[in-house]
Amino acid sequence: MSSNGQDPKVKAAVRRTAVICAGVVVGMVGLAYASVPLYDLFCRVTGYGGTPQISDGPSARRSEREVTVRFDSNVAPGISWRFTPEAREVTVKLGETKTVMYKFTNTSDRPTTGIATFNVQPELAGAYFNKIQCFCFTEQTLQPGETVEAPVVFYVDPDIVNERDIADIRTLTLSYTVFPAKGGAPVTAASQAVDKPSL
Numbered sequence: 001m002s003s004n005g006q007d008p009k010v011k012a013a014v015r016r017t018a019v020i021c022a023g024v025v026v027g028m029v030g031l032a033y034a035s036v037p038l039y040d041l042f043c044r045v046t047g048y049g050g051t052p053q054i055s056d057g058p059s060a061r062r063s064e065r066e067v068t069v070r071f072d073s074n075v076a077p078g079i080s081w082r083f084t085p086e087a088r089e090v091t092v093k094l095g096e097t098k099t100v101m102y103k104f105t106n107t108s109d110r111p112t113t114g115i116a117t118f119n120v121q122p123e124l125a126g127a128y129f130n131k132i133q134c135f136c137f138t139e140q141t142l143q144p145g146e147t148v149e150a151p152v153v154f155y156v157d158p159d160i161v162n163e164r165d166i167a168d169i170r171t172l173t174l175s176y177t178v179f180p181a182k183g184g185a186p187v188t189a190a191s192q193a194v195d196k197p198s199l
Contacts, residue, residue, distance in 0.1 A: 054131055057132060058132065058155060059097070059130070059155045059157065060095075061095045062093055062095035063093060063095055064093060066091050066093055066170075067092060067094065067170055067171065068090070068170060068171045068172070069090055069091075069173075070171060070172070070174070071087065071173075073177075073178075074175070074176065076178060076179045076186075079178060079179065080106065080107045080112065081104055081106055081112070081114055081142070082103075082104070082105040082107055083102065083103070083104050084102065085100055085101070085102050085103075086100060086101040086102070094156050094157070094158040095155055095157070096155055097153060097154070098154060099133075099151050099153045100154075101149050101151050102135065102150050102151075104147065104148050104149075104150065104178070105146070105147040106142035106144055107145075111141055111142065111143050112141070112142060112180065114140055114178045114179060114181055115137060115139050115140070115179055115181035115186055116177065117136060117179065118175060118177075119175055120174055121172070122166060122169070124163055124166045125156075125166055125169065127163075128156055128159060128160035128163070129154060130156070131153070132153040132154060133151055133152065133153035134154075135150035136152075136176065154174075156172065
């Protein structure tokens with residue numbers, strides 16, 4: 001027993017417990033920050049949650065089997081943009097490279113910056129939907145009344161016929177949502193002044 005009435009072993013145990021707790025807190029904060037990029041990487045690699053794959057070029061294989069790809073475009077609260085595809089749907093052969101243009105128009109009276117996120121439905125098809133070029137996850141600033149066009153270049157992997165649950169699928173939906181953006185990331189409507197979108 002020490003002169004101040006506390007056992008040195010108890011003091012050491014309390015100090016060790018405090019250090020461990022602090023380490024756990026720091027580790028959990030680190031994991032929280034890392035979870036979003038790690039989840040994004042997991043989705044991009046596996047197609048989980050309908051996340052399309054990124055390809056550096058056209059497919060080496062083609063099939064006579066056709067699928068219809070529908071295009072869905074949405075504008076989140078907080079950005080006054082009109083956002084539409086040139087076609088609501090296209091029919092493509094598996095492995096065929098296709099380009100579809102999207103048009104963005106800033107309908108507000110001030111410059112605004114937006115960013116588009118995407119997914120594919122049904123979710124299992126995301127692993128077979130390959131984007132060669134896309135405007136997604138790229139900040140775009142438009143001046144008042146400005147309109148720009150941007151392409152999405154893609155193909156559907158012929159191996160989709162080997163996925164038992166979607167082997168007979170005839171229609172896929174590529175869905176985009178444009179959000180207000182700051183620093184390369186979407187901004188929620190709650191964190192900024194909300195402009196009602198014009199659609």
